[in-house]
Amino acid sequence: MTGAPAPAYQLPSVRRSLRLVQRNAMAYRHAWIAIVSGFFEPVFYLGAVGFGVGQFIDSIPYRGAEISYASFMAPGMLAASVLNGALFDGFFSPFFKLSYEKTYDGILTTPVNLSDIVVGEVMWAVMRGTVYAVGFLSVMVALGLVLSAWAVLALPAVMLSGAALASGAMILTATTREISSLEKVMTLVVFPLFLFSGTFYPVSLYPDWLRPIVQLTPLYHSASLLRGLTAGVVDVSLLWHVLYLGSMFLVCITVTIRLMHRRLTD
Amino acid sequence: MNATKVVARNAIVFWRGWRSSIFLSVLAPVLFLTAMGLGLGSLVEPNAEAFGDAGYLAFFATGMLGANCMQSGAFSASYPMMSKLTWERNYEAILAAPLGVRDIYFGELAWIGVTLAQQTIPFFAIMALFGIFDSPLAVLAIPAAILTGLGFAAAVMALTATLQTDEAYTWLFRFVVTPLFLLSGTFFPINELPAWGVVAAQLTPLYHGIELIRGVTISNLTLLAGLAHIAYLLFFLAAGIMLGIRNLTHRLVS
């Protein structure tokens, strides 16, 4: 019974991680409008930009096929909305719970441990993102923007993207100390991601030096994977995206668990 | 006037982070115009009838100049103001010193104006560097954008003064600000909307702000039309101010 050094981190369990999902669902029962309204934003953008601006755009050459601008942009919007959700559920919300409301301190006096909290928040982000994706994909189908049955795999692709992006966002939670950093993160990281990742236009338009840089970033892979599936241009290269996102998830969640333990251990 | 004291206080708080804030204000439009110029700009087919002779990038960027001010003005008057009003109770402390509600109101509004300028001027400068403007009159776009932004700030301040929790903001941003942002002619001319949409858009403030901005920069605007847009925006601002002062007084004094 000596004062042994604390282990690097405790192991999460699915059962305990789900408690965080339950807790968030309970909390959102009071703020259901925030959940429901989240569905509308990407749909609005699809309408205004996909169709409004799309009027003025000829078809887009996409990997050998020619598709409408709306069909090109819609999966990009879907990926962008997953990123948005991942940022909110993986960074903003946990950051407030951690630093301001001390909600996690309360949970940590129970058998639910810090690793459970990290995994649980990512699970919640994935679930919420998937719910929105179901809605958005239905809208895409209704508007004739889904060009192939491969789109069925878009849902697991969304879940994978959500897991990768949310765990990435949680690294920010573990490392951010002050709320003023939020603005820097949004402008220096998130904003460029949204603009440059092939969401609104193909990366083939980029000069040769820029393209490889973009291809290292996560939103690019998520958008490309989803686009390949909904546009029906499916080949082995999509597996690279899956590999990227899968690895990103595993790496980021491990790093987050380590960083959170270091941050909360005294 | 005592409102300057409110501005001064905000400036002191802001000044501590000014370097990164200005850097970000310049970086954001650079990134934005680069991406949209490279991207959408090359995809959209030239269409002088819809976008004017200057091309889509100019059309879009001028729209964004106004839309940015709307979003920024609306945001500044929402959460940060609620924070001061409800959560941190700054105003109760300030009112204890000899400042009236009007001073507080105009001080805050003026400060929002300053932040709008701080964002708009770099954006405008970058646009100029991209060669979007060809007339010195284009500089008038800056006050036009700020006027638009202030109108929305005043409107949202009037709302904030009545709120106890921030739930209403979800509605505001998701269902009012975002549709306005997307459908007031920022991305595409409102003629593309169905007939009822065109009429509706012309009743909203952002449309007028954007028309005014485009008028002095890339399209031909008659003096009469220009004055009409300005009148609308002034009316919008005045209404917001009156409501705002009334609500704020009710909130702080009674």
Add this chain to the structure above:
Amino acid sequence: MPEEGVLIHAAGLIKRFGDFVAVDGIDFEVRRGEAFGFLGPNGAGKTSTMRMIGCTSAPTGGRLSVIDMNPVAQASQIKSRIGVVPQIDNLDRELSVRENLEMYARYFDIARPEAAERIDELLEFVQLSEKAASRVEPLSGGMKRRLTIARALVNRPELLLLDEPTTGLDPQARHLVWDRLYRLKQRGVTLVITTHYMDEAEQLCNRLVVMDKAEIVAEGSPRELIAAYCTREVLEVRLSDDNRERLKGSVDGLVERVEWLPDRVLLYAETGDATLAGINDMGIQIETALVRRSSLEDVFLTLTGRTLIE
């Protein structure tokens, strides 16, 4: 090997934060069914000790066992058998009162029907049944504290840790909390309380240790400590500076001990009235006089030369 009936055993327990030593090699034992107190001023090391017992902070050195388990290796198991009421409440502000308790039951894997029963009982016990649907924010400080206590009892713990349970509460709220804690003690729950209020320590604790500057300076029951370190009564007097000087000159032999505080003088004697009479006989004028029983505050003063509340 800790004996039967010992819930917490600490030997040479140390907690360091970098160069700062918060807990400097303390020994203590908490037995099942008792109410055990850590009495000391702010910064004495009480909260650090509590956090080690509660498994949220690892000891830097020494030995600690809680319910016969290692708080570092077996934290999860210990947490399921104890309840913690922290100094600063960390209730879930996005949930209602009842939902806070419901989620806690879920964190402890308590089945829903069982949980529902316990929650109704607990809300009754802390007198918050009417506020069950309320959010946490609008509750008063006392109500939030009671909710935290209810929450800490959801898993029917054998051991309840309370860190400064009534700090910041008004007198009425304090008495309500004391009353609830007393009932818990009667039900057999072992309580460990930290406090800097001597009345709280005297009222609630069977045994306590006095902590100051990371060390334990005394231990025993309240009565034992008072008997060991103080006289039975204390005479508190306030007097003018001249009379104070006169008193200094003539007080030896009159009383067992004197504490010269900035604003008053404490004279420790077997009976205060007799001492007061003695002072009057000497012709020394006093402005106010108060005779009271010795308290743990006096014990602390004797041991450290300082008051509990600075």
